[in-house]
Amino acid sequence: MEFLLIIIVALLAIIAVVVIFNFLGNRKARQAEQDALRERTYRPGDPFSSADDDSVYGDPRDLKPGDLVELRGQTYAVRGTLRLTQDGYTWTENFLDTGVGSKAWISVEDDPDLEVVLWHEVPGATVAPGADTVELDGRRYQSEEAGSARFTSAGTTGVATSGRMAYHDYQAGADRLSFEDYGSGWECARGELLARADYRIYPSNPAPETP
Secondary structure (H helix, E strand, O other), rough: OHHHHHHHHHHHHHHHHHHHHHHHHHHHHHHHHHHHHHHHHHHOOOOOOHHHHHHHOOOHHHHHOEEHHHHHHHEEEEEEEEEEEEEEEEEEEEEOOOOOOOOOEEEEEOOOOEEEEEEEEOOOOOOOOOEEEEEEOOEEEEEEEEEEEEEEEEEEEOOOEEEEEEEEEEEEEEEEEEEEOOOEEEEEEEEEOOOOOEEOOOOOOOOOOOO
C-alpha cells in the first residue's frame, strides 16, 4: 500500500511538472506574439507600406527579363525592361508576352504609393499629345504630366539600349492614356490601374546583389 502511494505521488508530481512547463511555454509564445504585434504596430515606418503584400505576391519593382507574371489567370513572360530616370526619380516599364500573341506592358512606380498599370498599345491612333484634354474612343482624358527622361533597356524592348525619351500622360479616373517617343515618333497606349490582387510575380532568378 505504501509503495502504491509513492507511485501515485510520483505520477502526480510528473503531471504537475508537465502542466507547469506547458503553461510557461504557452505564456512565452503568447508574449512573443504580443511583442511581434507591438513591434509591427509601433515601429517607425510607413504604415501603408506594401511590403507584406510584396512578400506574398512578389515585388513588381524587381521585375526583370525572364520573370513570369500571372495576370488575372493569364501567364506572361517578361521579355524586356526599361528603366527610366528623370531628376532622380525612377520608374520601370516591362514588356510582357504570352508567347501566343498576347502582348502588354506593365509600368511600376512609387508616386508616392506603389502604382502598377497595365498598358496595351493603340496602333494607328489619330490623336496626338499636347492639348489639355484628348479624346479617344469616346473617352475624354485630362493632361496629367509631360516631360522627358533618360532610359536604359534590358532584354527585348524594341528601343535602343540607352538614350532619351519624351512622354505625355493623360488620365480619366482609373484609366490612363500615355504617349511616348523614343526617337521614331509618338506611340499611344491605353492603361488600366491594377489592384495588388490582380497579379502575381514569379522571379526567374534572384536579382544580382549590388556590390
